[in-house]
Amino acid sequence: MKREELFNLMVEKKSFLCVGLDSDISKLPKHLMDCEDPVFEFNKQIIDATIDFAVAYKPNLAFYESRGAKGWQSLEKIIEYLNKTGGKIFTIADAKRGDIGNTSKLYAKSFFGNKDTSLNYDAVTVAPYMGEDSVTPFLEYKNKWVILLALTSNKGAEDFQMLESGGKKIFAHVLERSKQWGNADNMMYVVGATQADMLADIRKIVPDHFLLVPGIGAQGGSLEEAAKYGLNDQFGLIVNASRSILFASGEKDFALKAKDEAWKIQKEMKKLMKL
């Protein structure tokens, strides 16, 4: 998906919400467990219930690969289902991959599509530790996106991302170097909402790039704070909520409750977008 299409999608839906498909099988409503593929059925119903309010969906790979080949099969069905919506959805593989060049090339192939798999996302999250040649293979695909980890929402973000080198934090080095590898049309950054006050500093380094902001809801981040420091004239934000939507109810009404929760967030976003 092109940047302009993503922008138009946001205007159309008055939303910059991403629904994180962290479909923990131990938390799925019990009545679904009799389905042939409970994980697919759960995600399908979540997608149907929230698609009017969300511009993006982000399956977290760990929740699928922890079930091995079976999990990957569920995931392929979910992406096929999402892609059937006809390009109206931005899809993110939350995979946090990254390896030496020839290996990253294969990870890019894994997530951006090839004849062997029906996984065909718009974007993939990538870890920066291994540097330029671990990232650039993902940038060779037209209209596809790298979403590079910059400042994450977890406690461990303090350990290395916040170390200072030459007067700048490591995450700032990641932003500054990596923005030379791609541009605002093929790169975004992960910036945790629990670090919202740092968004202002980050916006100085990458004023035009989209930021993917996890950590709203269950992780305790504030949507208003993220919007205050993160929105730019192209919106420039994709804010993710996972557990607060997916598991708003653990009963038969789970999809209805997920819809209510997504709708509530979308209404807040509409205000913040001044649409």
Place this chain on the structure above:
Amino acid sequence: MKREELFNLMVEKKSFLCVGLDSDISKLPKHLMDCEDPVFEFNKQIIDATIDFAVAYKPNLAFYESRGAKGWQSLEKIIEYLNKTGGKIFTIADAKRGDIGNTSKLYAKSFFGNKDTSLNYDAVTVAPYMGEDSVTPFLEYKNKWVILLALTSNKGAEDFQMLESGGKKIFAHVLERSKQWGNADNMMYVVGATQADMLADIRKIVPDHFLLVPGIGAQGGSLEEAAKYGLNDQFGLIVNASRSILFASGEKDFALKAKDEAWKIQKEMKKLMKL
């Protein structure tokens, strides 16, 4: 596998060789393409041919997941096959995963075994960027290992790993902090052989830990250099070779040539181990 068992395995085989199962489907010998599962067949024959000379096998996940669910099925068969050898092999998932705590917990489950998947490795490679809570969930499994990226063998290692903070390089910070999260019985570190001269510095920080050294062979690293700076009194090294063994020949004699190559490396190792 316990540290002591790994040590005994090295003594028994007079080897610290790891064979990297980077089974690029585009490079497989043509005559295998008629098999029901060419990737499994290739790996099976490579394992049979090299198992007398190798103490470890390391499938690189990208080469499997680039084929989606099918690739994961091949991988499950390979691990089942390796585990049938009766604990005489140390298995490493070269996955370079790492995410916030609750997600890393699922990645650990993916690679260390659960009822849904037959993937049951001894060790998994983990990326350090997200810090402590992205690593510790892997350390909760008994007799399992985290192999944390410290200094990698690619050009991009220069970008962030070599930045200085407080008089120390970032990779040194990774070593120093992370060694407090686990110990030499459940953590190892990835140190590229192309950076062999830095192994001496690394040994000062982690004198007892095993180091997984990729980059021998196709990537240009020297086994002798790696051994000179890296070996300790418990050997403390696992040296990986992938392409130079796997694709020693692209014809019907590929397994035979792989055996010759692995044997050649094992003989060098035997000398270096003074056994």
